[in-house]
Amino acid sequence: MADKVAFELVSPDRLLMSVQADAVAMPGMEGDFGVMPGHAPLISALRAGVIEVEGATDSPERIYIDGGFAEIAGDRLVVLAEEAVVVADMDRADLEQRIQDANAELAAAEEGEQRRLAEGKVAVLQEMLGVVR
Amino acid sequence: MANLKELKNRIASVSSTKKITKAMQMVAAAKLRRAQEAAEQSRPYANRMERMIASVASNLPSLDTAPPMVVGSGRDDVHLLVVVTAERGLCGAFNSNIVRAVRRRVIELQNNGKTVKLYCVGRKGQESLRRDLQDLIVEYVTLREFRHLSFANARPIAEQVSKMFADGEFDVCTVYYNAFKSVISQVVTDQQLIPVKLPDPEAVAAAAAETDEAADLGGAIYDYEPEENDLLGVLVPRNMAVQIYRALLESGAAEHAARMTSMDNATRNAGDMIDGLTLTYNRTRQAIITKELIEIVSGAEAL
Numbered sequence: 001m002a003d004k005v006a007f008e009l010v011s012p013d014r015l016l017m018s019v020q021a022d023a024v025a026m027p028g029m030e031g032d033f034g035v036m037p038g039h040a041p042l043i044s045a046l047r048a049g050v051i052e053v054e055g056a057t058d059s060p061e062r063i064y065i066d067g068g069f070a071e072i073a074g075d076r077l078v079v080l081a082e083e084a085v086v087v088a089d090m091d092r093a094d095l096e097q098r099i100q101d102a103n104a105e106l107a108a109a110e111e112g113e114q115r116r117l118a119e120g121k122v123a124v125l126q127e128m129l130g131v132v133r
Numbered sequence: 134m135a136n137l138k139e140l141k142n143r144i145a146s147v148s149s150t151k152k153i154t155k156a157m158q159m160v161a162a163a164k165l166r167r168a169q170e171a172a173e174q175s176r177p178y179a180n181r182m183e184r185m186i187a188s189v190a191s192n193l194p195s196l197d198t199a200p201p202m203v204v205g206s207g208r209d210d211v212h213l214l215v216v217v218t219a220e221r222g223l224c225g226a227f228n229s230n231i232v233r234a235v236r237r238r239v240i241e242l243q244n245n246g247k248t249v250k251l252y253c254v255g256r257k258g259q260e261s262l263r264r265d266l267q268d269l270i271v272e273y274v275t276l277r278e279f280r281h282l283s284f285a286n287a288r289p290i291a292e293q294v295s296k297m298f299a300d301g302e303f304d305v306c307t308v309y310y311n312a313f314k315s316v317i318s319q320v321v322t323d324q325q326l327i328p329v330k331l332p333d334p335e336a337v338a339a340a341a342a343e344t345d346e347a348a349d350l351g352g353a354i355y356d357y358e359p360e361e362n363d364l365l366g367v368l369v370p371r372n373m374a375v376q377i378y379r380a381l382l383e384s385g386a387a388e389h390a391a392r393m394t395s396m397d398n399a400t401r402n403a404g405d406m407i408d409g410l411t412l413t414y415n416r417t418r419q420a421i422i423t424k425e426l427i428e429i430v431s432g433a434e435a436l
Binding site: 013040045071082 | 171178284287355356358364368374375
């Protein structure tokens with residue numbers, strides 16, 4: 001068994017990154033989960049949140065995604081995300097804009113699942129605003 | 134006999150037209166390359182998305198509980214046709230081919246007693262369809278201001294179509310676009326978006342086997358999170374955006390290819406025309422010289 005996970009991040013426009021990592025933490029729709037080599041096959045929806053990549057060379061460690069899907073099979077982890085931004089590249093203005101959008105989304109969201117996701121998104125973004133300067 | 138000056142002017146005007154068409158052809162060639170690259174780069178996402186859907190669908194306990202986008206609304210009365218055309222003309226029969234196919238389909242559906250609605254993407258299609266089918270056009274989106282297509286252009290369209298479906302405004306949705314087959318050939322393609330045609334798991338597996346990814350997937354039994362039906366419920370709308378994006382990209386590449394070919398033809402025609410005009414010009418000039426010589430000679434003889 002390989003001791004690395006082949007992690008691929010794909011957006012509709014292109015293949016964003018493809019690295020070997022020790023472990024990757026994912027913001028799953030039903031709770032966060034970590035992926036290490038030998039993870040059971042899984043297809044999961046992802047909510048808006050941060051992917052953390054550990055032990056990969058030449059790779060950003062924290063990537064913000066706006067929701068998506070993850071497929072895990074063997075030692076491969078493929079993440080489909082419509083929008084992905086490296087956290088280190090984000091600036092305050094960008095984040096504030098995103099929070100504004102997320103709040104608008106929250107205001108428009110109906111009760112139940114949709115609302116819960118929108119609330120989660122606002123919370124994640126606000127937390128990030130605290131870290132980014 | 135044609136006037137020399139007039140001929141000269143025509144030659145000048147045709148050669149400036151030739152310069153323009155030549156330039157347009159070269160611009161189209163450059164844009165085609167970029168469009169092809171964009172189409173190439175969007176493929177991994179589409180492929181993986183399709184594989185996921187196939188995997189989830191093959192594990193559905195039963196189709197009865199699947200989301201309405203997959204099984205349809207149970208009716209077949211109102212059809213929505215999404216018509217993808219170019220923003221600009223001068224690309225041969227590119228736009229008229231689509232419009233013709235759509236017109237034919239509209240008549241066919243109306244003869245069968247169905248209601249038809251049109252969703253136009255691209256200025257050219259809207260312009261020619263509104264002449265006789267104005268009442269059927271429910272939406273019109275132009276992508277004119279975007280220099281490069283990106284997924285962000287496809288998403289609002291998909292969201293709107295999903296919303297219209299959720300509101301019960303139509304039962305079946307089909308997208309019409311020019312598929313890029315090769316530089317010299319574009320194929321008018323219709324693809325049904327709603328109800329979703331689920332990819333056949335075996336076909337997808339066969340396609341994956343041809344690429345690199347067969348090995349670690351073979352027969353894996355997946356866990357799904359959330360459970361299959363809910364997952365399909367989020368996957369399918371996203372996939373629709375992907376399909377629309379693909380249609381836009383294909384259409385974009387096909388448009389540049391069509392423009393390239395038609396501008397190439399135009400350049401060649403202009404060249405032929407210049408040759409013909411130059412020949413007439415030279416003949417006329419010769420005739421005038423001959424006539425003048427005859428006049429001089431016969432004038433001298435008369436003395």
